[in-house]
Each structure stands twice: as structure tokens, then as C-alpha cells.
Amino acid sequence: MRRSLRLVLALALFAPATPWPVGAAEDKLVIYTAYEENELKTFWEQFTKDLPDLAAKAAYIRGSTGPTMARVEAEKANPQADVIWGVFNDYLTGAAAKGLLDAYAAKESQAIPARFKHPENLWQGVTLLTVAFAVNQKKMAELRLPPPHSWADLLDPKYKGHIVMSNPSTSGTAYLLLASHAARLGEDKMWQYYETLDRNLSQVTKSGGAPGRMAASGETPIGIALAYEVEVAKKQGAPIDVIYPTDGIAWTFESNALVRGAKNPANARRFLDWAVSKSAMTAYAAWRGAGITRPDVPMGGQKILDMGLINLDFVKAGDPAYKDRLVKRWLEKFSR
Structure with missing residues (x-):
């Protein structure tokens, strides 16, 4: 995706909010993410290869976790994002409690162990x-x-x-x-x-x-x-x-979610289906090794869950x- 498109979208977030034209809603897909740019290049290339028609409509805006989720909350009355992709689980747990997310069980999400999913499907974890x-x-x-x-x-x-x-x-x-x-x-x-x-x-x-x-x-x-x-x-x-x-x-682990009130919900759900697929997980593993949540996807390296981890209550x-x-x-x- 061209850098200019990302810049236009980023600047648009600071422009006065205006209603979107009826009928144009599903012509776009706006994704907020906290993944780093270097790994995003790999992930986005795989997405574009797998779903070229959707990728042609899509753009991501990358930011650090805190400011990204603060932006989602600030835009609650008029959401600008459709999807949150690769954001720390504890931040999405807080977003769920604030009513910022809609439930959606992505296709193939049953392959992800329950400990990495919100009990009401408000988010699904993908990377550790x-x-x-x-x-x-x-x-x-x-x-x-x-x-x-x-x-x-x-x-x-x-x-x-x-x-x-x-x-x-x-x-x-x-x-x-x-x-x-x-x-x-x-x-x-x-x-x-x-x-x-x-x-x-x-x-x-x-x-x-x-x-x-x-x-x-x-x-x-x-x-x-x-x-x-x-x-x-x-x-x-x-x-x-x-x-x-x-x-x-x-x-911790990073998760994906559907933004409540998303202007492009059908496109968002298609992306969320892809984002937990074997193809997406394989792309994640290129950077994360064994740090993915689907056990049915081949991975290399030491399994994170076998390490000496701090016992953190993610809900708290x-x-x-x-x-x-x-x-x-x-x-x-x-x-x-």
C-alpha cells in the first residue's frame, strides 16, 4: 500500500467528522494496528496476495498501543476505524469493558485455544x-x-x-x-x-x-x-x-477486534477471518517464530508458554x- 494513502488517512483523522455517503460504506476498510512497520510489510504482502480485492480497498494506520486505543475511544461517537489488528490483549480487554468493540467469531477462530479469546468473542488473540x-x-x-x-x-x-x-x-x-x-x-x-x-x-x-x-x-x-x-x-x-x-x-498476546459502529462491517469481518487464518498465522510466524496462537500451524523455536512466565491476571x-x-x-x- 502506498505511503501517501496512509498519510491521507492519518490526516483525515484530525479533520472535522462528516457523515459518509450512503452506498460508499463498503468501498473502504480502515485498520488501526500496533504491529511494527517492518513486520507489517510481511503481513500486508500476504494479505494482498490472499485477498487482493479487499486489499485494494484497505489501508492501515500504525501507532503505538496507547495512542492507538486512545484514538479509538475518542472516536467512539463516530468511528473512523473498522478493525483493530495486533493490539495488546489487556488494552482490548479495557476497550471491551468501555463498549468500544462488537462481537465477532472469525472463521477458523475455533482453532485458537480458549485462553486466547474473549469469552464473548469481542477479540481473538493471534500473536504472543x-x-x-x-x-x-x-x-x-x-x-x-x-x-x-x-x-x-x-x-x-x-x-x-x-x-x-x-x-x-x-x-x-x-x-x-x-x-x-x-x-x-x-x-x-x-x-x-x-x-x-x-x-x-x-x-x-x-x-x-x-x-x-x-x-x-x-x-x-x-x-x-x-x-x-x-x-x-x-x-x-x-x-x-x-x-x-x-x-x-x-x-502477553496481541489480538484483533471489530470496532463497534464500524462503517465497513462486511469488509472488517472478511479481514478478521483472514487475520486468524493459517495463511496469516504463517506470515506472523515469519517474524514471531513460535509466538502464534494456533497450534495447528507449523512453527519453530522455543514455545513461549514453556518459559518461566510471570503469572499475570490479564483481566485485572x-x-x-x-x-x-x-x-x-x-x-x-x-x-x-
Whole structure:
């Protein structure tokens, strides 16, 4: 899809809302997504190959998780998106509670285990991910620092000024981490942990993908990042290692949903059917390896569910009041 089309759609979101012409409703398909641009290229190419007629009508708008879902909520009275694609499960759980989603059981969604689906079919999970340390080997050697192996290690003063993480008010990755540490430690100890960690941070980024990219490029020796992004950078030649913390791995899954009041519901449902298909899952696996939710699709690598995962209550983490409270307090204490 041409970049100009995406730009026009993005700008249109800020224009005054006007009714769409009757009869033009199903001539479009607008998708909001939090997938990264590099993997989106692969996914979109497969979509275009599988459903060229629908792809010709479709465009996606990519953004970080927090701003994307805030936009969906702001547009509730006049939805501009038809589909939400690849957004963290806890955010969609909150969106469901706010009445922003419509139920739809995508074709073949029965192949996805129940734990990855909303009980009322308000969303279906497709891709799994974990948070790890992105460690630049070259920078660590220059600084003569040993790599961290646990969340506790990151608090060591020797890492002061050498760690980058993202902001939980804008990054789904950072909020996942915040909720996971609350589950792992309890809230009181979690805030103590963040107070100490904050002293060692060199930067807090808006995007959850930025810390991993900065570690891969050598801008920081340590980034707290999504593990699969670091694995991709390593395969592309970056001098970087993925280190999973021994004291618990934060994890979640990304899901798809139908926007309530979508102007193009038939097109949206066709896309959602494709987005859980074997073809789509195979495209996801090209980037995520074993991080997909359909067990009937061949995959390689270590299965995420077999790792030492933090026991996170996704319903609690997705509760809007709980999320707002944690994020507000983080901003009060640590906003730069």
C-alpha cells in the first residue's frame, strides 16, 4: 500500500467528522494496528496476495498501543476505524469493558485455544510476545560491564545511565511490564523497584520498540524490549543478545477486534477471518517464530508458554480503572 494513502488517512483523522455517503460504506476498510512497520510489510504482502480485492480497498494506520486505543475511544461517537489488528490483549480487554468493540467469531477462530479469546468473542488473540533485555555486546565490552540476567540485576549502580525503557502511558510494552512487576512483587515493592530502577535509566522513550532499536544500533548498551524484535535485529547482523530475566518473564498476546459502529462491517469481518487464518498465522510466524496462537500451524523455536512466565491476571491488567491508576502514579513519580 502506498505511503501517501496512509498519510491521507492519518490526516483525515484530525479533520472535522462528516457523515459518509450512503452506498460508499463498503468501498473502504480502515485498520488501526500496533504491529511494527517492518513486520507489517510481511503481513500486508500476504494479505494482498490472499485477498487482493479487499486489499485494494484497505489501508492501515500504525501507532503505538496507547495512542492507538486512545484514538479509538475518542472516536467512539463516530468511528473512523473498522478493525483493530495486533493490539495488546489487556488494552482490548479495557476497550471491551468501555463498549468500544462488537462481537465477532472469525472463521477458523475455533482453532485458537480458549485462553486466547474473549469469552464473548469481542477479540481473538493471534500473536504472543515476551519482554527481555536487549544487550549490545560491543557496547558492554567497551564499558567492561557484565550482562544483566535478572530484573534485580538492573538495579545495580554499575548500570547507571546505561538502560533505556519505554513509557507506560504511551507504550503497551511498558504498561505490560508495569502490570507484570505489580503481579510479581506486589504494588508496594513494585514502586520501590521502579524508584531504584529510575536512577539507572538514561532515557524513557515514547515507543515500546525504541529501546530494542537503540540497543541494536549501539545508542544504549541495554534496552528493555520485546524479545522477538531483538532476535530479528540479531539475525540481521546487530551485535546484540536477547537475555530473558531469570526472575520472571513478562508476556502477553496481541489480538484483533471489530470496532463497534464500524462503517465497513462486511469488509472488517472478511479481514478478521483472514487475520486468524493459517495463511496469516504463517506470515506472523515469519517474524514471531513460535509466538502464534494456533497450534495447528507449523512453527519453530522455543514455545513461549514453556518459559518461566510471570503469572499475570490479564483481566485485572486490562481493567481501565486499574490501568489508569497505575499509569497515573507512574507519571506522577517518574515522568520526564
